[in-house]
Amino acid sequence: MKILILCNKSPFPAREGGPIAINMIIEGLISAKHQVRILAMNTNKYSVNPDDIPSDYKKKTRIELVYVDLSFHPFKAFINLFTGRSYHVERFISVAFSKKLEAILKEERFDVIQFEMPFLSPYLGLVRKYSKAKTVLRAHNIEHLIWERIAETTTNTLKRLYFRHLAGTLKRHELTAVNQFDGVAAITKNDAGFFLHAGCRVPITDIPFGIDLSRYPEPVESSSGISLFSIGSMNWIPNQEGILWFLEKVWPDVTKQHPSLKYYIAGREMPEWFRGKRYPNVEIIGEVDDALRFIHEHSIMIVPLFSGSGIRIKIIEGMACGRTIISTTIGAEGIHYTHPENILIADKPQEFLERISACLNDHMLMKKISRNARELVKKDYDRDRIIEKLLAFYQKIGS
Helix, strand or coil, rough: CCEEEEECCCCCCCCHHHHHHHHHHHHHHCCCEEEEEEEEEECCCCCCCCCHHHHHHHHHHHHHEEEEECCCCCHHHHHCCCCCHHHHHHHHHHHHHHHHHHHHHHHHCEEEEEEEEEHHHHHHHHHHHCCEEEEEEEECCCHHHHHHHHHCCCCCCHHHHHHHHCCCCCCCCHHHHHCCCCCECCCCCCHHHHHHHHHCCCEEEEECCCEEHHHHHCCCCCCCCEEEECCCCCCCCCHHHHHHHHHHHHHHHHHHHCCCCEEEEECCCCCCCHCCCCCCCCEEECCCCCCCHHHHHCCEEEECCCCCCCCCHHHHHHHCCEEEECCCCCEEEECCCCCCCCCCCCCCCHHHHHHHHHHHHCCCHHHHHHHHHHHHHHHHHHHHHHHHHHHHHHHHHHH
16 A cells, blocks of 8 residues: 555654654554655644654655644734634644645555644645545544643633633534544544544544554663653643642652652653742653653653543553553543553542552552553554554555
C-alpha cells in the first residue's frame, strides 16, 4: 500500500505523546513493507529543525514540513465568537499547507490518506478533489471532551464561559467531521464507543498506541532509590492543572509522612511561572534529552489528570519500563488496566497519599505491579499486532 499521512505536528523527533503515537504507526507500516509519505505542519507550538531529522528517516518517509503559525490572536478569537466555527480548527487552515498538499496529490497516487487529528479535516475537500484514496481519521482524543473537562475545573468565570464556547464549537465540528471520512481509527475502545453513540455512521475501529517492546529493556531498580516523577508536555493545560493540584493538595501531606521522598517533574515547554514555584524536595527539571532514561532513573510515576481524553502514551511507556504508576481514573482512561494489579488508581488527595505510602512500605507490591504492567503492554500494546489490525481496517474500507 501507498499511504500519505497528514500530521499537525512533525512525528520526528518524537518529543511528546502525539508525535510518539504518530511515529509508532509510521514505523510499523514501514516495517510491514508499506510505502509511507509524510506531510506535517511545523508550528511555533511544536517547532522542529528539519536538519535534526536523520537522512535515513527522510529517505524512508519523504517527510516534508510546512510552517503554520498557531499563535493565539485575540482579535481573531473575538470575531470567532460570532461565527459558530471552531477557533481550534481555523488556526490549522494554511494556504501554504494547502499548496504543498495539492502538489503532492497531483504528483502521486495513494491508496490511503490518513489524517492525524480532526484539526486537519478542512483539507478533506482538497484531498477528495485530487485523489481517489480512502481517507482515515486517526482520532488521538475526543478533542472537545478535553475542553469540556477543562471548563468544568476552571474557577475563573470568564475563562470558564470561553472554554465552554470553545468546547461547543469544537464538538459540533468534530462530530460532523467523523462522518466525512471513509473510516475512523480511534485510539481507544472508549473513544470508538463514544463516536458511535454520538452518531458516527462510517466504519470505526480502535487502534491503540503500540510499543516495540525490544526498545524497552527489562525493568531494573531505579538508580536513585525510590522517588516520584511526572513527565509530559507542560504547555498542555491538563498537565499543568493536574501537577499543580498534586503539589498543592497532596504533596504537603506526603512530605509530612515521608520527609526524605523526592519528586521530579520533567516536560517540554515548562512555563516560567511554573519553574518559579518552590516546594520541598521537588525538582522541576523541564525538558529532558532522553525520556526513557529519565523514567528508568525513578520509581513511581504520578499522573494526576482531571481533564483530557484518549490514552496517555507516557503511562504505556512507563508500564513498558516496569515503573509503578499512580494515576487518576481520567489519567488512565482508555488503558486496559486492573487496579491494583498493574496500576494504582487515586482520585482524591488522601487516596494518593495512601497509594504512595503503600508503595514505600511494601516493595513487593511495587515489584508485582511492575511485572504485571509490562505483561499488560506485551499482551495488549504490541506494535506489530496493532499494525496488522490497522491494515485490516484499511482493506475493509477499501473493499
